[in-house]
Amino acid sequence: MRVETKKKLDTLFKLFLIVTSLSSIAVTLGIVIALVEDTVRFFVHPEGGGFPTSLIRFFTETEWTPTFEIKKIGIWPLLAGTFLIAFIAMAVSVPLGLLIAVYLSEFASHRVREAVKPWLEFLEAVPTVVYGYFALLAVTPLLQCVLDKFGLTMEGMNALSPGLVLGIMILPFTASLVEDSLKGVPQYLREASYSLGASKLRTAFGVVVPAAKSGIIAAYLLGMSRAIGETMVVAVAAGMYPNLTLNPLEPVQTITGYIVQVALGDLPFLSFEYLSIFAAGFMLFVITLIFNLLAVYIKSKIERY
Amino acid sequence: MNYKSWEKAFNIAGILAVLFVLTFLFAIALKLFIDGLHRIYDPDFYLSYPSRFPNKAGILSAWVGTLYVMAGAIFWSIFLGIPAGIYLEEFGGKGKIARIIEANITNLSAVPSIVYGLLALGIFVYRFNFGESVLTAGLTLGLLMLPVIVVTTRESLRRIPRSIREGAYALGATNYELVFHHLLPYSIGGILTGVIIAISRAIGETAPLLTIGALTFIAFLPPPPWEDFLGMLKSPFTVLPIQIFNWVSRPQEAFHKNAAAGGFVLLVLCLLLNSLSYYLRYKVRKKYQW
Numbered sequence: 001m002r003v004e005t006k007k008k009l010d011t012l013f014k015l016f017l018i019v020t021s022l023s024s025i026a027v028t029l030g031i032v033i034a035l036v037e038d039t040v041r042f043f044v045h046p047e048g049g050g051f052p053t054s055l056i057r058f059f060t061e062t063e064w065t066p067t068f069e070i071k072k073i074g075i076w077p078l079l080a081g082t083f084l085i086a087f088i089a090m091a092v093s094v095p096l097g098l099l100i101a102v103y104l105s106e107f108a109s110h111r112v113r114e115a116v117k118p119w120l121e122f123l124e125a126v127p128t129v130v131y132g133y134f135a136l137l138a139v140t141p142l143l144q145c146v147l148d149k150f151g152l153t154m155e156g157m158n159a160l161s162p163g164l165v166l167g168i169m170i171l172p173f174t175a176s177l178v179e180d181s182l183k184g185v186p187q188y189l190r191e192a193s194y195s196l197g198a199s200k201l202r203t204a205f206g207v208v209v210p211a212a213k214s215g216i217i218a219a220y221l222l223g224m225s226r227a228i229g230e231t232m233v234v235a236v237a238a239g240m241y242p243n244l245t246l247n248p249l250e251p252v253q254t255i256t257g258y259i260v261q262v263a264l265g266d267l268p269f270l271s272f273e274y275l276s277i278f279a280a281g282f283m284l285f286v287i288t289l290i291f292n293l294l295a296v297y298i299k300s301k302i303e304r305y
Numbered sequence: 306m307n308y309k310s311w312e313k314a315f316n317i318a319g320i321l322a323v324l325f326v327l328t329f330l331f332a333i334a335l336k337l338f339i340d341g342l343h344r345i346y347d348p349d350f351y352l353s354y355p356s357r358f359p360n361k362a363g364i365l366s367a368w369v370g371t372l373y374v375m376a377g378a379i380f381w382s383i384f385l386g387i388p389a390g391i392y393l394e395e396f397g398g399k400g401k402i403a404r405i406i407e408a409n410i411t412n413l414s415a416v417p418s419i420v421y422g423l424l425a426l427g428i429f430v431y432r433f434n435f436g437e438s439v440l441t442a443g444l445t446l447g448l449l450m451l452p453v454i455v456v457t458t459r460e461s462l463r464r465i466p467r468s469i470r471e472g473a474y475a476l477g478a479t480n481y482e483l484v485f486h487h488l489l490p491y492s493i494g495g496i497l498t499g500v501i502i503a504i505s506r507a508i509g510e511t512a513p514l515l516t517i518g519a520l521t522f523i524a525f526l527p528p529p530p531w532e533d534f535l536g537m538l539k540s541p542f543t544v545l546p547i548q549i550f551n552w553v554s555r556p557q558e559a560f561h562k563n564a565a566a567g568g569f570v571l572l573v574l575c576l577l578l579n580s581l582s583y584y585l586r587y588k589v590r591k592k593y594q595w
Binding site: 009022035226288289 | 397572
């Protein structure tokens with residue numbers, strides 16, 4: 001091949017690489033355009049009351065019924081459901097994740113670690129709809145049985161059971177991130193602690209965990225963002241009723257659950273219902289983006305040793 | 306209690322926590338297996354279309370649909386992901402564009418999957434007029450897989466020592482010769498593990514396909530691609546996780562059995578893919594030791 005052709009080929013090759021890289025930017029732009037444009041259309045739609053009114057209603061009304069005859073468009077019930085389930089999930093995931101991560105990184109032998117790791121990865125590969133099945137048909141009946149003993153009645157659809165399952169579901173993800181940041185703590189800090197006479201446990205929780213705290217917080221923020229954006233478990237097991245409540249025994253609906261519910265029906269393009277899932281999706285996108293950016297920011301503050 | 310017994314107690318707590326999580330995994334598999342036992346062993350289950358009668362309903366159109374959609378997803382994610390990974394790792398340097406793309410990919414990997422579904426509905430279905438088709442679904446899942454593939458491509462390239470690149474350039478290789486003759490052959494194993502991991506996640510993905518209106522009652526198969534390629538791309542479809550979701554959200558218990566059987570098939574598929582990638586990673590680590 002002549003040198004000139006080779007040079008031309010090389011330029012073409014580099015151009016191809018750059019164009020494919022830019023496709024990821026196009027995806028982000030596509031997401032932003034789709035969400036923003038239809039959210040704006042939602043707020044100027046006459047059925048929502050036109051521009052300033054609809055925005056005020058969005059943040060002041062306490063019911064969310066864009067698909068009903070009488071349309072209420074207060075986002076709070078969906079937000080309450082979303083955060084209720086996410087907090088239940090974090091209540092499981094934070095202590096258990098920290099325990100497992102500290103155990104695997106500081107205490108477990110190499111053999112145990114190598115044996116456990118693939119299984120934790122398996123757990124991450126389980127399809128979410130399967131988790132949903134398990135939450136609805138195994139965890140909920142079990143909880144109902146247990147709570148019955150305490151005189152509490154739980155409905156078939158509730159926030160507690162998908163929340164607990166979600167907590168276990170995001171556990172491998174958060175635990176491995178926490179473990180990574182624990183591993184990033186240099187060995188000499190541990191050795192210094194030992195030489196001062198501290199026990200292994202004291203070293204782990206008094207030195208290693210505090211030294212890795214920015215990484216740990218970032219891991220939990222990302223876990224939270226996952227719990228907020230998770231769809232199938234809550235769509236199957238949490239119910240389809242937007243409910244402004246903090247009672248975990250009642251059915252609730254999350255933002256993602258609402259999108260699924262509406263998307264299951266046949267939507268006329270640009271109808272009010274169609275636009276409402278984009279407004280809800282925009283809200284979801286912004287919330288998860290805040291958590292992700294916060295995680296990146298906190299991680300950038302990581303202590304350097 | 307002295308510190309030794311505290312330490313022992315913590316060790317036991319750690320082991321218990323790990324065991325609890327693993328028990329959870331086995332409990333899921335067991336529950337699906339027991340609930341779906343009848344259907345799992347029934348060959349008709351794999352060879353029938355969905356039906357109003359739970360005992361006659363099957364997953365034929367679902368698994369064929371999964372096959373078509375995943376083929377599209379693999380094509381798009383490899384076509385866009387591997388070159389992007391090569392660019393960012395080898396040629397992007399510390400330039401501004403590369404940094405922006407990098408931050409963007411990090412952010413994309415944390416975007417909830419249902420938002421990809423809204424992207425597909427708003428852009429692919431209505432603005433590009435691809436319809437609620439195999440093409441849209443493949444493209445959507447492909448984009449969902451993209452960040453994983455970019456990251457693993459970069460990681461496997463990073464393991465190749467500098468001297469290889471310098472050697473190739475010293476002998477007058479162009480960039481594409483360097484990539485096709487050296488970098489790709491040495492890193493393809495590592496890239497493949499990433500692709501398989503991404504497939505195992507995408508295959509169970511339900512939410513982004515629900516929003517583009519994947520139908521659950523499909524009593525026909527898309528035309529085979531060797532007869533009518535465009536017809537295949539434009540064909541409506543259903544996939545396994547959506548069929549499962551449809552069955553589990555029905556009130557009749559008989560349909561729950563079908564959901565369990567379908568879920569078990571999907572679970573086994575995902576676990577097989579995961580073990581394959583694990584095995585491959587182990588092989589690759591042994592093959593190239595720099």
